[in-house]
Amino acid sequence: xxxxxxxxxxxxxxxxxxxxxxxxxxxxxxxxxxxxxxxxxxxxxxxxxxxxxxxxxxxxxxxxxxxxxxxxxxxxxxxxxxxxxxxxxxxxxxxxxxxxxxxxxxxxxxxxxxxxxxxxxxxxxxxxx
Numbered sequence: 091x092x093x094x095x096x097x098x099x100x101x102x103x104x105x106x107x108x109x110x111x112x113x114x115x116x117x118x119x120x121x122x123x124x125x126x127x128x129x130x131x132x133x134x135x136x137x138x139x140x141x142x143x144x145x146x147x148x149x150x151x152x153x154x155x156x157x158x159x160x161x162x163x164x165x166x167x168x169x170x171x172x173x174x175x176x177x178x179x180x181x182x183x184x185x186x187x188x189x190x191x192x193x194x195x196x197x198x199x200x201x202x203x204x205x206x207x208x209x210x211x212x213x214x215x216x217x218x219x
Contacts, residue, residue: 093170172216
């Protein structure tokens with residue numbers, strides 16, 4: 091199996107700067123970078139713990155900030171080395187994909203969303219890092 095770890099958890103936020111301040115000043119994470127999504131609407135911020143390359147928090151601003159408190163988690167992402175091969179493997183297992191094509195971010199990372207058994211959004215994420 092080619093999935094190797096949880097890559098990140100995507101959290102939708104209303105105020106990106108306030109959320110970055112909270113997760114850095116209160117939780118102790120560090121900002122690893124921000125970028126404007128290829129759709130030019132959403133801004134992403136990636137945070138992690140100092141000295142760690144493990145699971146990150148992805149703050150998503152501009153997608154949908156009108157959800158109830160318990161509905162802020164947008165997706166769970168899994169790290170993969172070969173995105174196309176993993177997509178094909180999941181398709182052969184009958185997995186339902188949300189996206190029709192791979193999305194490439196401005197930094198070169200690529201992803202594709204699919205559904206879990208309860209309709210939850212899951213993501214295959216191939217990072218350039």
